Structures are given as structure tokens and as C-alpha cells.
Amino acid sequence: MKQDIFIRIYAIVLTIALFVTSASAVQIAKVYAEEGEAVEYSSENEDYEPTDDTSDTGSWEEPEQQEEQQEEQQEEQQEEQLQPEQTYDDEPDPFDYDLACYTPNISLGTCYEGEYVETKQFSVVNVGHTNFPITWEEVDPSTAFSLSMVSEKEYLDPGDSATYQVYVDKKLSAGKYNATYTFFSANDYRRHHVAVVKVSLVVKAEEPYVSSIEVIPGNATVPRGKSYKFDAYVTGGSGYDPGVSWSVAANQSTGTYMNSDGTLKVGENETASSFVVIATSREDSSYVSRAVVMVANVDHVVSVKAEPAKGGAVAGGGAVVDGASCTVSASPNNNYYFAGWYEGKTLISTEKQTTFTNIKDDKVFVAKFERATCYVKTSVNDADGGTISKSLSVNYGGNTTITAKARNGYRFEGFVENNKTISTAQSLELNNITTDRNITAVFKRDTCIVSVTVNPQDTGKYEGAGKYNKGSKVNLKAEAYQGYEFTGWTINGQVVCYDRSYTIDKIEHDVNVVANFIKKEAATYKITSGISSEGGAVLPSGDIIVAEGGSSTFNIAAASDYKIKAVVVDGKNIGAVASYTFNNVRGAHSIVASFEKVAPAPSQKSTATTAATGKKVADNTKTQKASQNAKKTEYNKDTATQGAVPEQKIVEEETLEEVELLEEEEYGEDTFIEAEEVPQAADPYTGGGIMARHNLDEETLRMLINDNAVTPMLKEAFEDGTLQITVNNSYAADTQETAVTTYYSQPTAINFEDVIVATLTEEEKYQVLTGTPISFNVDITENTDTIDSRIKEVMQKKIGYKPVSYFDFLVMKTSGGTSTVINSTDAELEVVIPIPEQYRKAGRKFYVIRNHNGVVDILQDIGDDPDTVRFRTDRFSEYAIAYEAINVNKLILRFLIIASISLVLAIICFVSLINYRRKARRERRAAR
Helix, strand or coil: CHHHHHHHHHHHHHHHHHHHHHHHHHHHHHHHHHCCHHHHHHHHCHHHCCCCCCCCCCHHHHHHHHHHHHHHHHHHHHHHHHCCCCCCCCCCCCCCCCEECCCCEEEEEEEECCCCCCCEEEEEEECCCCCEEEEEEEECCCCCEEEEECCCCCEECCCCEEEEEEEECCCCCCEEEEEEEEEEECCCCCCCCCEEEEEEEEEECCCCEEEEEEEECCEEEEECCCEEECEEEEEEECCCCCCEEEEEECCCCCCCEECCCCEEECCCCCCCCEEEEEEEECCCCCCEEEEEEEEECCCEEEEEEEECHHHEEEEECEEECCCCCEEEEEEECCCEEEEEEEECCEEEECCCEEEECCCCCCEEEEEEEEECEEEEEEEECCCCCEEECCCEEEECCEEEEEEEEECCCEEEEEEEECCEEEECCCEEEEEEECCCEEEEEEEEECEEEEEEEEECCCCEEEECCEEEECCCCEEEEEEECCCEEEEEEEECCEEEECCCEEEECCCCCCEEEEEEEEECCCCEEEEEEEECCCCEEEECCEEEEEECCCCEEEEEEECCCEEEEEEEECCEECCCEEEEEECCCCCCEEEEEEEEECCCCCCCCCCCCHHHHHHHHHHHHHHHHHHHCCCCCCCCCCHHHHCCCCCCCECCCCCCCCCCCCCHHHHCCCEEEECCCCCCCCCHHHCCHHHHHCCCCHHHHHHHHHCCCCHHHHHHHHHHCCEEEEEEECCCCCCEECCHHHHHHCCCECCHHHHHHHHCCHHHHHHHHCCCCEEEEEEEEECCCCCCHHHHHHHHCCCCEEEEEEEEEEEEEEECCEEEECCEEEEEEEEEEECCHHHCCCCCCEEEEEEECCEEEEECCCCCCCCEEEEEEEECCEEEEEEECCCHHHHHHHHHHHHHHHHHHHHHHHHHHHHHHHHHHHHHHHHC
């Protein structure tokens, strides 16, 4: 009886186990039937699993690596102990050094009178094997620039560098300005090694100017017989005319024309498949922008506009067949929000991406944007000079106060905006802010360094060198050693004082002064220098007395619009050289320079018409006249400290056309530097961008782009706004990431800069680096209540996951006046989205469901913050935040466990049943 009960119990348990096992099997089959890609996705996306950076993979090598490093350090220490300690008091070989400057041509561009010009830095590097004291001479005929040493290093060790900063006199009149700085060792008075840096600047008279022009949209499709409205936006300054003249080119029909308001009419008989719409600036006809028009055989035109034009990006529209649908997209730019799509004055949609169906006539859809905030960007011209209040976003029409504070040794010069000084007070109050502001606090060093060099070495001593406040009086004194006598103070090779005491009444710039000595009763020789034609200078100029065995260096500097034609030494033309040093002088010499005018460089701007060419000729004539009237500083003992040029001695010297060689026996120890043409200053109003900032030519830039070596420069484009990112995230606390502090502290798109760099074409990279702006708009908009029911149903069918919040992921790119929707990128974008608070629950694991072109994928959460979901994606469409409802792996494990239990129970039941039958047979036999 008991056995019967156990049999029944076994049978019931087995039936239940088989039922549960079958149910699990059916559920698993259903999952794999409806979700065939689930297992494939899991295997294909193993790289989404977060990796542990602290894993001990390969750690067995560490002890050996540490032992090798310790042995190398011990060997280095032993070598250092064996080498004698080198001090600055040791007497190095004055010629055993080498130096270089990797940016020898510094163009400060073009500015207008009274405008602020940003300072530029460059470095002189010790590329030799010994240390040396660095000094320099300058030739700045108009005292337009001032040079200061940022690093303030007297000696340069091998591999070390000295950084200098070039300032511009803000009171320059119109003209072209050039300066030359020659760097060398203070011990090498024979100039065997030098680094030459040339600085250039063009100042224009105050007049209206145009800086850019853009036609929007950059391309359009228009049917024959239809009209389309284009807009042109011209930027500039000084009261410029923002108007344009419209025209068409490459059209085949006279019925195709442009109205003065930018409306294009395509003729009914237009046979061209495409043509060009041209907008030419009325202020400056050399500024031209174009849009390409494709001619189509369709019924209607759907136009999309942004209002205001700078409020956001819009895409979509175009030519539409009668009764068809059309999708339009909009995304707000920094400091704006999207107010809706309008047709006329009627609001027709509040969705950023909307599809309009059954188009029966021409449509004009306007995306309206409203100003929300304004961004006040602050910066300093010199990070060492002082501080300024941080950049911030201000409510539209709001107020803020900006404060600047100079550091010790610097003074505050004022706040600059749009190259104009707007205030010299240390606090600036901004009221009723309705536009973005970009304000720079300008600091300038308030001290000057006075350096003194003895020539020749160990012939005398001096006092008075050091650091002085600007405007202070500097008193220098020299004293000759026994057997020597003092011959005078020189600055830039020119004698400024013969007395042992020399006073600079008002020091304004860093200066290098040379105290010159000769042996008593030493033989001396005269070197005569001068010019045979106008257009430049020889420094020093006049009659120079040099002791026997001594040396003297002469710098040849061409004026603006001139170049060195020839340099004649002792009657022989040695060619165009920038400097010449007479070494080991044993007799009298002469050096004469001649110059010739150079033709003006052609403008880089494109020419649209003959009238534009005439305008260029007129502009070049203006520039030449301004150059001739450029500021000329009178030379005296004070201006000598600023590089001013003395009156030149005119020497009548016939210049032979053929270059002759100097006799090696007499001139073998002389040294010279061949002249190089100073590049024309780039005009910032014609672009140039990062390319001009790094002094790159087109060939070099394209080579760097081809080698994928421009990523650091593209990062600079993000900083200066040439590459613009606007991130709108309706889930975030700051729904628009506009301020730098917001974007970099809690960004939605972690690596968007890297993704953009990977996505841009080579031509687009070139455009950005030459100053053509490209902007990207990222929109993550929660649309749970408005999402298409069919899309929602597809995403809900993802077995094992429960969607709780849906959103649209939109990425747009704007370039050349045309915005396009980006459906995919060449690199994965890493995104962080806060999980809505109402869905957060302990133990829940969140994922992101992506529906792209009908393919539904599950994206893993790669972050460790339970309040956010962090994922990677390279496709942009409909998404949903979901949590795991049924884990497929757990379901399979449950099936295996239950199946195992069922198998065990089945075996037990089977064995029990066999035993029961055997026992029953034995009992029946026994009963017989």
C-alpha cells in the first residue's frame, strides 16, 4: 500500500517536472523563434563588456622590468658620477653650440587701425650639446613690436628652450610692418650660429570690411517652372553694407533668373540638369558664395527655413511628387530652443523631426527658434599675466559682472571684444545681454629685462643689468680691466653712447646692451656701411671702428614691399644676404646694400567679375600707399632700445650684376646668412583659421591630413568655435550643454570630438582648418507619448526587456549653408543618459533598445552609475530605455536545472516502477 502511494507521488512529481520543463522549452523556443539574433548579438558584442584595467594579465613580467629599470638607473647614476659637474662658470667653447627656431616666420595677420592684435609666442631651442647664454639683436625700424622673454632664462641647457612673446604697438598707423630678431650666444660675437625670426603685420586704415558671406541653403532641388527662396548672410564690420547682388550661372534658359530678394525662378524650358546661384557682396565684390541647384521633373517644392537663421539647423524638404510625403528635421543651436514648425503663422508640429504626408502643393515650413540664454566667453591673452572671471551662460536679457586681476609683474591693459578695447576698468558690468559675448582680458608684463654683454669676453665688467619696472630709469656703468679701455655701448650693433655711464631715461622693452672694450693702443680699422638705394637699412650704419682681430656684424633689413637685391662687400657683389660678419679684422672694409621693390602678392580671394578685379587693384594701391606712409620712428638713444633704425648713410657703389666670390685667404673666417623673403601677412578677414595660426601652407596641410596627423589642430577648432557642437538632451538637468563648464563636467556625448574627427572627410577637415565653420547638432528628445505606435510595437517585442521611456536620437551636420541628417558615423559615439527617477529601482538592470531601419538591437550599459545608462552607438534613429524583465541566460539555466531534476525523478520513478512490478510478480507466483 505504501509503495502505491510512493509510486503515485513519484508520478505526480514527474508530471509536474515534465510540465515545467516543457513550458521552459516552449518559452526558450519562442525566444529563439522571435529573436533569432539574440544569441548572435551576445557573441558579436562581447567587446561591449566592461574591462578591468587592473587585471593582472602579463603581470609576470613586472619583476623583470623593475629589475631592468633599477639596473639602468644605477648605470646612469654611475655615469653621472664619473662625469665632471658642469657649471655656468666653466668657460665653454664659444662656437660649440647650436640653436634653432621652428617657426622662423611669424605673421600677425592684418588688422585695422586701433584694433587689438593678439600676441604670439615662439621658442628658440638649444639643439646642440653645450649650454650657452642666449642674447639677441633686433631690427624694427618703426618700433612696431616689442619682444619679451617669457621663460626669463639666461642660459640654455641642451634640449632646453627660451620662449618669447611678441607684442604689437596698439597706436600703429596704416602700413606694413616688419621686424627681424637674430638670436645667438652672447659668447659668440662672431655669429657662427644664429636663429633668425621674422615678424610681419599689415595695418589698414579704418574702413568698412566684409569677413564672410554664405548662401543658405547650399544646395536645393527645384522643378521647372517653380520658384525657390535663397538667403544670403554677410558678416563684417565698421559699418559695412550687408546686401548682396544675386545672379545665376550655367543655366540654359533665359526664363531662369534671380530676383533682387534672392528668389529663384526656374524657367519652364530649362534644359540644364543643374546650375549655380551666386551671391556677391555689395560692400566687397571679391566675397562670393554659391549654391548648387538641381533641376527635377517633379510636382512640388517643399522649402525649409530656420528663423532666425542662426537659431538652429534645419534639413529636409526639396522636390516632392504629388501626394508623396516629406520629412523635415530641426535642431536648436547653442542658447536657443525649438519652438515648433510653422506654416505661415500656424503651428503645425512641435516635433523636431516630422513627416508631412499627402503633399499637394508647394510648401514653406519654418522652424522657429527662441533665444533662451547667452554665452559670455572669457579668456586672457597671457595665462601668466592674470586671471578673469569664468565663462558662463546668462539668461537672455540678464546681467553679469566680469573681473580681471593682474599677477605680480604684469599690468591689466583692458577688456577687448571684436578686436576693440571696450573698457580699461578692472571690473566690467554687462547689462541686458541679448547676444553671445567673447571678451578677452589683456595683460602685459610690467617689467623689463636689461641684459648686458661684454665684448670681447673678460675685458671689462659692468653694473646695472637686471629687471626694471616699465618707465623706470636705467643707469649702466662699465669699467675696463687692466690693459683694456672702454669704447662704447651698442644696441643692435649701433653705438648709442661712448661714455662709461649710459642712462636709458624710460625703459619700455627688454633690451640687450653690449659693453665694448679694446686693448690699449691696439690698432683699429674702419668699416664703412650704408645703402646705395632706398628700400631698407644696414645696421650698424655709418663708419664703425673695429680693433685689430675683432669682429663686427652687419644686419641688412628690407623695408615693406622691398627685398634685398644685392650686398656688396669691398666692391664685390656676394648676393642677397641678411647679415654679414667680418671676423678677425686686419684691415679696412666696406659693406653696401641695395634693394628693389617687389610686386604685390595677388589676393587669395576668388574673383567673380571684372569689377571685382578692379576693386582688388584699387585695394592693392591703397595698401602700397599706406605702406609708404607707415610709421617711422626717429632714432635716438631711447628708441634704439626698441630696434629703431638710424638715418642711413648713402654710399655710391656700383653693383655688379654677377655674384663674385670673396678671396678665401682674406675673408675665409667671415660668416653670413642668406636672405629669405618675408611672407606676406595673412588677412584674417579672408580666413586662414588654424592653418594660418600654425603658419602652414596648403601643400603641408593636405599632407598632414592625408597622414591623419591633424587631430590636435581639429581639437583647437573645437576650442575656437570653427567646429561647433550643440548637445540637446531632454533627460539631462541642463537640457542644453552650451557652457564649456557644463559640456566638460557632465557631457552627454563623451567622445563626440573623436567621432567627428573620424567622420569628417579629408576635404571637410581642410575646410575647417582653413577657417570654414562646420557645426554638429545632437538631439536626444524623449517622445514616449508621441512615438509611432508601429515603431513602439516592434521595440516591445524584444523578449526579456521592458521599454519604459522612448526617445529620438537625431544628429545633424551643417556645412556651407546646408544641413543634413547623419544616420551613422564612422566611429562609435559614447552616450550617457540619466534614467528617469520614476523607473529607478534597486536591482534593476537597464539597457538601451535601438531600432534602426527595422533592425532592433540591445545595447549594453557599460557604465557603473545605477542612475544613468551609458552605451555606445554608431547609428541614430529611435531608441528606448528598458530594463531586463526576463534574462534569457537565466531562463536557460532554469530549464537545465528543472530538466535535470525531472530526469532524476524520472529515473527514480522508472526504477521504482520496475521494482514494483517485480515484487508484484513474485507475490502473484507465491499466491499460486
